[in-house]
Amino acid sequence: xxxxxxxxxxxxxxxxxxxxxxxxxxxxxxxxxxxxxxxxxxxxxxxxxxxxxxxxxxxxxxxxxxxxxxxxxxxxxxxxxxxxxxxxxxxxxxxxxxxxxxxxxxxxxxxxxxxxxxxxxxxxxxxxxxxxxxxxxxxxxxxxxxxxxxxxxxxxxxxxxxxxxxxxxxxxxxxxxxxxxxxxxxxxxxxxxxxxxxxxxxxxxxxxxxxxxxxxxxxxxxxxxxxxxxxxxxxxxxxxxxxxxxxxxxxxxxxxxxxxxxxxxxxxxxxxxxxxxxxxxxxxxxxxxxxxxxxxxxxxxxxxxxxxxxxxxxxxxxxxxxxxxxxxxxxxxxxxxxxxxxxxxxxxxxx
Amino acid sequence: xxxxxxxxxxxxxxxxxxxxxxxxxxxxxxxxxxxxxxxxxxxxxxxxxxxxxxxxxxxxxxxxxxxxxxxxxxxxxxxxxxxxxxxxxxxxxxxxxxxxxxxxxxxxxxxxxxxxxxxxxxxxxxxxxxxxxxxxxxxxxxxxxxxxxxxxxxx
Numbered sequence: 362x363x364x365x366x367x368x369x370x371x372x373x374x375x376x377x378x379x380x381x382x383x384x385x386x387x388x389x390x391x392x393x394x395x396x397x398x399x400x401x402x403x404x405x406x407x408x409x410x411x412x413x414x415x416x417x418x419x420x421x422x423x424x425x426x427x428x429x430x431x432x433x434x435x436x437x438x439x440x441x442x443x444x445x446x447x448x449x450x451x452x453x454x455x456x457x458x459x460x461x462x463x464x465x466x467x468x469x470x471x472x473x474x475x476x477x478x479x480x481x482x483x484x485x486x487x488x489x490x491x492x493x494x495x496x497x498x499x500x501x502x503x504x505x506x507x508x509x510x511x512x513x514x515x516x517x518x519x520x521x522x523x524x525x526x527x528x529x530x531x532x533x534x535x536x537x538x539x540x541x542x543x544x545x546x547x548x549x550x551x552x553x554x555x556x557x558x559x560x561x562x563x564x565x566x567x568x569x570x571x572x573x574x575x576x577x578x579x580x581x582x583x584x585x586x587x588x589x590x591x592x593x594x595x596x597x598x599x600x601x602x603x604x605x606x607x608x609x610x611x612x613x614x615x616x617x618x619x620x621x622x623x624x625x626x627x628x629x630x631x632x633x634x635x636x637x638x639x640x641x642x643x644x645x646x647x648x649x650x651x652x653x654x655x656x657x658x659x660x661x662x663x664x665x666x667x668x669x670x671x672x673x674x675x676x677x678x679x680x681x682x683x684x685x686x687x688x689x690x691x692x693x694x695x696x697x698x699x700x701x702x703x704x705x706x707x708x709x710x711x712x
Numbered sequence: 713x714x715x716x717x718x719x720x721x722x723x724x725x726x727x728x729x730x731x732x733x734x735x736x737x738x739x740x741x742x743x744x745x746x747x748x749x750x751x752x753x754x755x756x757x758x759x760x761x762x763x764x765x766x767x768x769x770x771x772x773x774x775x776x777x778x779x780x781x782x783x784x785x786x787x788x789x790x791x792x793x794x795x796x797x798x799x800x801x802x803x804x805x806x807x808x809x810x811x812x813x814x815x816x817x818x819x820x821x822x823x824x825x826x827x828x829x830x831x832x833x834x835x836x837x838x839x840x841x842x843x844x845x846x847x848x849x850x851x852x853x854x855x856x857x858x859x860x861x862x863x864x865x866x867x
Contacts, residue, residue, distance in 0.1 A: 533866060536725055538741050538753055540820055547755025547822070549727040549741040551863075572728075585822045586753065588725060588744070591864035 367400075371412050372425070374399050376450045379429065379440050386437025413438070416450065425450040516563065518581030525566055525587060529554045532594040535568075538585040548572060550579070553595040555602045557581075560612045561670060567602060569595050576605075578612055610645055610663075611670020615693070624664045627671070628685040633657025635681035644674065660685070672697070722747050723865040732853040738767075740839075740852055744865070749800065750775065750827040752839065754850075758814035766811040767821060769850065770841050773799040775827050777837035801826040830857075 374396050378387040387395075389406055396404050418424025427450060428441035440448045521537075528535045532553075539550045554568035563580055570577040576597075599605060606612070608624040616622055624647075631639050631650075636659045640650065647664040665671060667690055675684055675694060684691050723746035731740060737757050744751040752775075758765055774796040804823035806812055812821060830837060835857055841850040 536727055536742065536863065538755065538822060540755065540822065542818075545757050545818070545820070547739045547741055547757070547820070549753070551727055586742075586824075589866040590725065591866050 368412060368415070370400060371396055371404070371409070372416055372450060375409070375412060375416065376427075379438060380449050386432055386435035386439050388435075388437045392438070516582050518584050519564065521581060521584055521587050522557070522564070524589070525554060525557055525581075528587075528589055529556065532596075533589045534592045534594055535587050536590050537579075537587040539579055540583045540585070542583065551590070551592070552577070552579070555597045558606065558612070560606075565612060567605075569597070608647070608664065609666045609668055609670075610674060611668040613669040615667045615669060615672070615690075622666050624666050625687055625690075627663045627665060627667070627687070627690070629661045629663075629675065630683045630685055631659045631661055631678075632681040635678060639682075724862050725865055726857055726861050727863070729855050729857065729861065731855040734847075734852055736847055736850075738850055740855065743855070743857070745830055745857075746865070747829065749829050750797070752825045752827070754823050754825070756821045756823070758817050758819045765814045767814075768806050768808040768811050769799065769802050769823075769825060770808045771799060773825065773839070773841045773850070775830070775837050775839050777830060777834045795831075797828040797830070799825055799827060835859075 375392060378384070378392055378395055381387070384391070389409065392409050393404060393406060396409065413427075413429055415423070416425050416427040417429055419426050428445045428448060429438055430441050431438055442448065525535065527533070534551055534553050536549065536551050539548050540546070541548070549572075551571040552566065552568040553571075554566055556567040558565045558567050558578065563582070565578040565580055566584065567576070567578045569575070570579075576599075614622050630653065633656055636657050639648075639659070639661060643663075644661065645663040645665055648661060649663075650659045650661045652658075653660050667687075672690070672694060675682055676697065684694055723744065726743040726745075728741065729743055734740075737759055739755045739757075740752065741755055742753040744753075756767055776794045776796045802823065802825050804821060805825075814821075825839075836854050837857070839850065839852040839855060845851055
C-alpha cells in the first residue's frame with residue numbers, strides 16, 4: 362500500500378533538509394520546525410522518527426533505501442554521502458509497479474501529442490518518456506510500448522485549445538469568428554465559455570452565446586481568431602455543465618433547438634453476432650437489454666436525446682442492428698438507407 | 713482573472729459592426745483597432761458553383777474617414793475632407809492580380825485586411841476596393857464604430 366500523501370510531503374521536506382549543504386546535520390528540532398512551517402500543522406517527534414525509519418526501508422516495503430545516519434557530535438541527521446554520493450529521494454527511480462503504472466499512463470497521454478494542446482505539451486511528454494526510458498531497461502521500454510491507443514490526428518482549431526482553456530479557467534468572454542458548415546455562413550460570436558468537450562474525436566467549445574442568447578457549442582475546427590475580451594462574464598446557470606451531455610450520444614440534436622428536447626426511449630434489435638459486443642460495451646450508460654428469441658438476439662433499450670451521432674451509430678452496425686422505436690426515427694433512418702441504396706444502385710449502374 | 717492576463721486598454725474590437733447593405737458573398741465580421749493598426753475580418757462563401765469563381769484584394773484598397781471622426785454616411789461628397797488609409801497587409805487572400813480560386817460551392821475563405829490605425833473618436837468609415845466599382849468590388853460604406861459596441865481586448 363502506498364504511504365499516505367501527508368507522509369510523502371514530510372519525506373520530501375526531510376529529504377530537502379538532509380541535502381541542504383548550508384545547514385548540514387539537521388537536528389530533530391530543526392526537522393520538526395521545518396515540517397510544521399511548510400505544512401502549517403503540528404507534527405510530533407515520534408511521527409518524524411517513524412518517517413525516517415520508513416524512508417530507510419527498502420522499496421518493497423514502500424521506503425526509499427535512504428542511507429540516513431545520526432551524528433552524535435552534531436545531534437543531527439545526514440545521508441551517508443561516502444557510500445551514496447548525491448543521494449536524494451527525489452532522484453530515485455520508481456519501483457517496478459510504480460514505473461509500469463506511469464509508463465502505461467504516459468502511453469495514453471502520448472496519443473494527444475498529435476493535437477498540439479499547447480506548446481509545452483509535446484515537450485513534457487517527450488521528457489517523461491525519455492526519463493522513463495533512461496532509467497529502465499529494454500524490458501521496461503517494451504512495457505511502455507505494450508499498449509497502442511488510437512492515434513488522434515491533427516484537427517484544425519486545436520491551436521486555440523490553450524487560449525480557450527485559459528478563458529474558461531479565468532472566466533473571460535471570448536470573441537471569435539465562426540463558420541457554419543451546414544448554413545454556409547460566417548458569424549462573429551461572443552461566447553462566455555464553460556467547457557471544452559470531446560465528441561467523436563472532435564472538440565467543441567461549450568458556452569453561452571450572446572449571438573444566440575442560449576447555451577451553444579462550436580466545433581474548434583470552425584473557430585477562427587479567438588480574442589479574450591474585457592466584459593462581465595455570464596455564469597452558467599446549470600449546476601454542472603457536464604451533466605448536460607449525460608443523456609446523449611454525441612452532441613447534435615436532431616430536433617430543432619426550439620422543440621423541447623427530452624431523452625426518448627430508443628429500442629433496438631441486435632443480432633446474435635453483435636449481441637455480446639453490445640453487452641460488453643454498452644451503447645450508453647442507460648442501456649438495458651433482454652433476450653429476444655433464445656438464439657442470442659437481444660432487444661436493447663437506451664434512454665437518450667436523439668442525435669445525428671446516434672443515427673450514425675445505428676447505421677454503422679448495418680444488418681446487425683435495427684431500430685424498433687420511436688417510429689419517427691425509424692422513418693428517418695429508412696429514408697437515409699433508401700437514399701444510400703439509390704446512390705449504390707446508380708454507382709453500380711443497375712438503374 | 714488570471715494575474716498573467718491584462719487588459720490591453722488601447723485595443724478594441726467591434727463584433728458584427730453595422731454598415732450599409734452590400735450585395736455579394738462577402739461578410740464583414742469584426743474590426744480590431746489597436747496601436748498596431750486597424751484589422752478587419754471578413755468571410756467569403758463561394759456561390760452556386762460557377763467554374764472560375766475567385767477572389768483577391770486590390771493593393772490600392774483603402775479605408776477613409778473624415779477628420780475628427782465625423783459621420784460619413786454620404787461618402788461621395790468631394791467637398792468634405794476625408795483621410796485615406798491604405799491597405800498594409802492581407803492574410804488569407806492574395807493581392808490582385810493574383811487570385812484565390814474556388815473549386816466548389818461548399819468552399820469558403822476567412823481573411824483579414826490590415827490598415828493604419830484609425831484616429832481616436834472615429835465613429836464610422838468606408839472601406840473601398842475600387843471607387844464607383846461594381847458589386848464584385850469589396851466596397852463597404854458607413855461602417856459604424858458605435859461606442860456601445862466597443863469591447864476592450866485582453867492579452
